[in-house]
Every structure is written in structure tokens, then in C-alpha cells.
Amino acid sequence: MTLLAPLFLLGVIAVGLPIWLHRLSSENPNREQFSSAMFLEPGEPRRVLAKKVQYLLLLALRVGLLVLLALAFARPALQGAAQALIEDTAQLHVIVMDVSASMQHGDRWERAREAALDVVDAAPSGDLLQVIAVGRGAQALGDPTLDAASVRQSINALEPEYSRTDYGELMSSVDRMLRGIELATIVHVVTDLQQSSMPTRFAELAAQTPLELQIHDVSEAGEANWAVQSIVWQAGGDQVSASLRGFGTQPVSHDAVLELNGARVAELPVIVPPDGTITVTFPAPELRAGANRLEVFLDPGDDLAADDRRFMVVKRPEPRSVLLVSADPRGRDSLFLTAALEAVSGPLTTVEPVAPAAISERNLREYAFVVAADAGVLGAAETEDLREYVAGGGALFLALGQRSGGLSIVPVTGHEYSATTQIGARSDGFTIVGAMDSGHPAMAGTEELRMAKFFRFTALTPQDGDQVMAELEQGAPLLIDHALGEGRVVLFASSLDRAWNDLPVLPVFVPLVAGVTAYLSGELTVQTEAQLGTTLSPRAVGLAGGQIFAPDGGAALGIAAAGSGNEVVLDQIGFYEVVGGGLTELVAVNLDPNESDLTPVEPNAVERWLSLNAGSVQGGGAADLELAPSEPTPLWPWVLSLLIVVVFMESWVGNWHLRVRRGIAA
């Protein structure tokens, strides 16, 4: 027997309480002084004896009640010594369940489950059993065990995934798991034997560990499958084409349906040729701003629903310009910035330089973002205009150049700094970049920033919630990502001309400006499609942090973990939604097209695979085997039942005892 919560046994100490109270009571059973015993006579001996018996019975029941209560909380369970039960002739049956997406086809999974259960039933009672699920990876569902019931439970609890299986990886994973086990091992692979799951090199199917391989094929001849293999948004943006394919199919009429953001926008009848491919072209629907959900699916679906639809994220391209605020539009800072901005590829085509006073005349929301070449040129009115613009969802790149020296706080953001700029601490009169947040979306490809020499800079104090993108060797921030309302401000703590640094004339200036530009404009090249089984983080879609919602609506990355850099494993097909900083980005996850091809492995290939793993091992290695503890049989429900009985008995005997004590006739 084992106790799952032995600490509760301390409660047994409470047994001392009724014993002590009963002892006190028995030593002095209501002893009272009375004037005279002249008229008294002792109680009937029978009644006194009955009282004593009831008294002891009551004590025993109360002690038993406390012991049972402590025992119930200690959760006793019966556990057999599994190791001792293994015979020398015992074998290990490893049931490898293929949980790839193709196993969802029709009733393959039910057949697979039955096959696995048959293996369990057929295994001799002294043999060990273990279940391994192979899909995106190999996962052992517990250690080898003699407990067939728990193995059955594991098999019944398994469900196929959306992953793809590679038999080479399957064999190597099983091989790795069985390494060191000196027990005759039979590996039962329960799979649909997809040809597409075969490895490139046949030799990968051979296990290093001697084992006997048995393959339980759950596929059936003549199984057909249709799939949407790909979606292409045609160049020019006026057409959408989808590639549909049939595997082992007959000509059957389908409807190819195009959905945009959940709404059906086009539908075309199509007959996929037998074992062939057909491309369906839809007129491109009108996209809305930002990310759009595009989906093509077959109607009606078939027995493998997972590949009957395919997902794609499309963003509407929008040409936008950048407003460059500078005191001298023909000054060096404007020159360098304009050159760098115009070098940036993408839809950002124009840079519009204006004087600070002209800000109020512009509708700032029409620009992708605003660049202020030197914060010192901004007056109070311009500052207020920019603050309102950023807070409403705008973006600003703000440099603290030579004219900012007379300020004590940064316009728009309000960062505090000393009025004098710092001179570089190095003996040769400059400082360089120290730490960099290479994970920040705007900092991609800016490693050479460390080459830049900074002669002067403004020592800023980051505010709560700021992200320091790069800092100088002294620890002073150089680039700060600051959130303001719905928008963002990237602060550069030095000048954008050559007065305080040599950055504008270094090659890294262009990727830095490109990165900042893309980040602030929201046009950063972000991940919009990902493979099943890979990971996704908010930063991968250009967000500094945020929540990630899975296609089924569940929070894959909760708000508590948002911004911590955590990643989410993509294990569902559909659209993952990344929400953060007031923005929503989408990532489409599709099934591996290889899973759609249900063509079975050639029989001779199966034979060769089996022959590769026809080795035998000697038994007797059970002593060194790490076994799963057999599921303990819980005893606490019995203890609880007994406790209830004792409670009732205690109440009854207690009442009886009190009646006797009070002299009430029974």
C-alpha cells in the first residue's frame, strides 16, 4: 500500500484528543459533592455496565473516525511491485501510433486504435507495453508497464494531429527511445503507410537497436482524397488562383469556393481530373486595409477535411509617403535621411520635407510616418500636433540633434535629460554602440551599427515600458522604442547629420533607416505564412509584444506571457491571430501537402523495411528497465465509505450513551 499524501497522516495525532478527554471523563465521571448519602442508593449494576460498554464503544468509534479521516486525506492506494513481476522471458511491445494528419482520413483512426488495442490484448500477460505517438515528434506516453489497462487508456486518449510523419524520423526516434533496453522488443507501427512519408534514404528505416518490427497497415485500398494544394495571389493583384489535386480519385464535380475574411466571395464548379491537378482562377476580391484572411476550399469536402481548404494572408499594398520635418530641408540631416529613405525598397516612394511651421498645414494621418530630423526645432504648437498624431496611432522617428541641446525634456515623448550633451568617454573622443536588441523588428541587419563612432549624444532616461533598441557603451540609450497612446515613437539620441557621429556616412545607416521605417510604417516584412509545427512569436510578425490566438479561438500565448518573447508552437491549421500595440497581424498555417497523398508504400518496400529490422535480442534485461509504476488502486473511496458508516454509528452510539447518562429509558 502507498500513501499518496502521507503528510495528512499527521492528523492521526488528533486521536490523542478523544482519548485524553475520555480518560479525564472516566477518571471523574461528574463527581459532585452532596449533603448526605443518607437517602441515596447506587444505580443498577446492569445499567452501569451498559454505560461503560457504550462508553468504550463510543471512544473506539471516535478514535476510528479520526484515524479514518486522516487516512482518507492521506489517499491510500494499493501498488504492486511491478519490477518483481517481470519474468525473464518477458518481451517489450512498443506500440508506435502514427498520429499524422492523413490518419484523420475516414475511419482510419478508429482502425488504428483497434489495431493498437488488438496488440495490447494479444500481448502475453507478463509482457511489458509502451505507447509512442509519432507525429510532429515522437512522444512516449509513459514508461514500459505491465498495466494493460493504463496502456489502453493511453491509446483511447490519443487523437491524430495535423502534423506530417516521416518514417525515417519515426524509426530514429523509436531507436533513440529503446536504446539501452536489453529486452526482447517488438515494435508495432500502426500507420497508414503513406508513400509520401518514406524517407529519402531507405537506410534511415533501419533501427540501430535490435528489434522486431511489425507494421499494422490501417489504410484500405481505393481510398481517394482531394486537396487544395496552394493559393497564389497573382502579380498585379487582380486574380487569385488555387491549385486543386486529386489522389486516387475519380472525376467528381466539386465547387471551389473563395472566402475573404470569412465571407464567401466567389464559387466555381470544378472537376478535378483523376489523379490530376487543376488550377482554378478567381477574380481578386477587394481587400480591406491591413491583413486579410483568404481561404479556398472544396465543397463538398471529403474524408480528409484538413486538406480540403487552404489559407493565405494577403495585405493590401498602399503607397504612402514620409513627412520629413527639418529646419533646413536642404541641410545635411535632411539630405542623408532623404537619400536613405528613398533607397528603401517597397511602396514608400516619396519623402516630403517640410519646415516645422508647416506641420499644422498637413494632414499627418496621410503619411506613413513622420521624421523629425532634430527635436530642437519643434515649437510648442508643432510638439502638440505631433503628440496628438502619435497618440492617435501615428508613428514618429525623432532625432535629438544639435538644436536639442537647449532642451531639458524631449518634445512629444517627455523624456527627461540634462541640458548638456555628453562627450564620448573614450580617450580618442568617441564612443560606440554597446548592447543591441537584435530581436527588435527594426534592428534586423543592423549589426554594423557597432562600427559607428558617436562623438556626442543625449543621455536619456528610459521611461517605463520603453524598449531600448540599442545603447552606447556607457549604458546610455541610443535608440528607444517608446509607445505613446495608440502610436509609437523611435527616439535617436544623437544627430542625423555628421556633426555628432559618423553614422549617416556608414553603409549601416540605410538598413537602420529601412528597419525603422518599416517598423514605424507597419510595412515591415512580416511572417504571414508558417509551417505546421514551427514556432511563432509576436516579434515574428513585427510586433514588440502581444497575445497570440490559435485558429480555434483559444489564447495560445496569454496576456500574462505577452511581451516576454515566448513562442507558440503552431499545431493547428488556419489563421493564427497576433494582437499587440493596437495592431492585429495574421499568420496562415496549412497542412503539409505530403499528407494529402494517400498513395501507399509498395508492398516490396514494406517487406524490405521489415527485413531491415528483423533482429532479435536476448531477454533478461528487465532488471535494468525503468518501469512505469503501475497505476495504484485508490483505497480512499473505501476509507471514505467506512468513515461515513462510522460517523453514523458514532452519532447513534453517542445518542444512546447520552440517554443512558441522563437516565432516559431506552
Next chain:
Amino acid sequence: MSERASAAAPNLLSPEVLASLSNLDLVARAAVHGFLNGLHRSPQFGFSQEFAEYRAYSEGDDPRFVDWNVYARTERTYIKRYLGETNTHLVILLDSSASMAYASKKNVTKLQYAKFLAATLAYLAARQHDAVGLIIFDEEVRDHRPPSSRIGRLHAVLHAIDRAEPGTGTDLSVPFERFQQYQKGRGLVCVISDFYCEPEAMLKGVQPLAYQGQDVVLFQVLDPEELEPDLKESALLEDMETGEAMEVSPIFMRSRYRERIQEHLEALAKTAARANADYQLLRTDEPLDSALRNYLTFRQRRG
């Protein structure tokens, strides 16, 4: 004092009120004055301080009793006579055995109640210039104050009563023998006890006194719990005098015991009547009125 005020005032004779007074002399005064206040509204009890008649002063009379107002008007000396002013004595036999220490909840002990009664009787007698004596006993005589009407005697008696503590067992023959040994004249004898003895044993002690011409009053003091015990559950009851313990059931205490104690009380009353003694049962939760009335009845009979 108005009727309403009198009704609102606490009963000065109740054991609880008396127990709150620290001094036994004060207890006696409070009880007697409270009692007399009640008597003034009861015409059938003319007694003691009530004026009876004038008598010409003769040599030997106490000049304190001369009515000087009459002398002023008539130039003759007259002495005021009061009812009840006779030469008699009161001897109180106070039982201080261990059983007298018994008290149930909220009640004073039997000994305390007996002390209140003894002190009150002594004070009442002293007010009438009767000689007051005291015998405190259990198995032996613990204190003996022969009757005397000397000034200061009352205080000595009260002091002796106050000092009485629960002793051991009870032996009624001892105080009666001592009484007979020292007391020859007729008088009033008040025996205050719980009378846990056989009626015949009590008779042996009382009868000689009756033959001697003494008026004997037996005050049996019992706690309500002794008369009507209300035991909630079986208990081990221990005799306060002998230490004998006995486990009794509530059934017995509610039925058989009550019958036994009633039989005992009835036997005591009959035995007292046979000895020509007056018998009165006093409960410790009752005021002293009835006891004092009984005493005065006897006192009048003696007067």
C-alpha cells in the same frame, strides 16, 4: 416609606441580599428591621417596642425608661412598659457540620443561611432584652456562649456565629446534652440544622428539653436541590460528611430520592410534634420571614 417605594425596595430578608452584606451584625439589623417594617402593617403582631402601659417608677427601675415628657407635665416619674418585655432567654443551637456547607447553584450555603437566621434571631431577642445564648456544634460542641443579657453579649454571640465554619459529621445529642448541663431555667431553644439524622435520634435529644419546660423550635435548613434534585445525567455523588461516593442515576434522583426525603421530612415533623417541639422547614432560596414569624409566635407564647 410609601407602598410603592416599599414594593420597589429589595427584600431585605432574602438570602441573596443578606449575603451581600459583609458584617453579620449588619445582616441581623437589616433582616430584623426589614421584618419589623413588614410587621407594622400587620396588626395581629403587636410586639416588643410597642407601648403597653405606664407604671409608676419604683426603686430599682432603670432610669433610662422614665418618660421625661410625662414627668415634665405631671412632675411624676412614670416608666414606659413595652409588650414582650419579660425575662426569658433564647439559646440557639447552630449545626456547623460538613453537610451544612452544601449549596446548589445561585443559592447560599445552608450554613450561611443558618448563620443569617441565627444572627437575626439573636438580634431580635436582644432588642427585647432577652438573654441570648449560642451553641455551635457538629460532632462536638465547637463554641458555647451561655445565655446572658449583658451589654456586649449580643456582639459576642454574633461574632461566634460569624466564625462558625463547616466541621465534620453531625451528632445532635452533643449540643442537647451540653444545653441540659448548663441551662436550668425555662426558655426558648432554636435548633438550626439540616437534620440528616434519624428522627428517633433527634427525639432523644429534644424530648428531655421539652420535659425541662423549654420551648423548642426546630429549623431544618435544606437546599432546594436536596429537596427536588434535578440531575441531568448519571453522577457520582459524594457524601460531604462521610466521603462515601455513590453513582446515582437521574431517574432515581427524580423519583425514589424525592420520595425518601419527603418521608424523612414527614417523620421529622411528626417526631417534633411528639416532643412538643415546633418544626419548620426552611429552604435556602426563601427569605427569612417565616422563620422569624415562627420565632415570634413562640416568643409570644412564652411572653
